[in-house]
Amino acid sequence: MVWSGTTKYLRTTCQDKGKPVEFPGLGIFNPITVVSEGGDKLNSKALGQLNREKDIEMYIHQGFLEKCKDAIQITNKSGKIHEFNSQDPQSAPLSA
Numbered sequence: 001m002v003w004s005g006t007t008k009y010l011r012t013t014c015q016d017k018g019k020p021v022e023f024p025g026l027g028i029f030n031p032i033t034v035v036s037e038g039g040d041k042l043n044s045k046a047l048g049q050l051n052r053e054k055d056i057e058m059y060i061h062q063g064f065l066e067k068c069k070d071a072i073q074i075t076n077k078s079g080k081i082h083e084f085n086s087q088d089p090q091s092a093p094l095s096a
Helices: 002-016 043-053 062-068
Strands: 021-023 028-031 056-059 081-084
Touching: 002 021, 002 028, 002 056, 056 062, 062 081
Parallel strands: 056 081
Antiparallel strands: 021 028, 028 056
């Protein structure tokens, strides 16, 4: 039940409202706008896709990954998952 509420909150805040969400110690979920290609006519199919204009980019806290050890493996084929260290104020997100 808690996970269901958490994912609903993430989806509503990031995709519908376009605002980032941070879970301290876990990571930051940041909405990014996806640029659609083409000039499709506005029809019922296109209307159903209007809510899918945002994707999520995730910055995972390095401390969380260290605590999980080998339980979590991240394969970043999409380029939307990054690691970061919140203890270092100059630290830019490290691409995985």
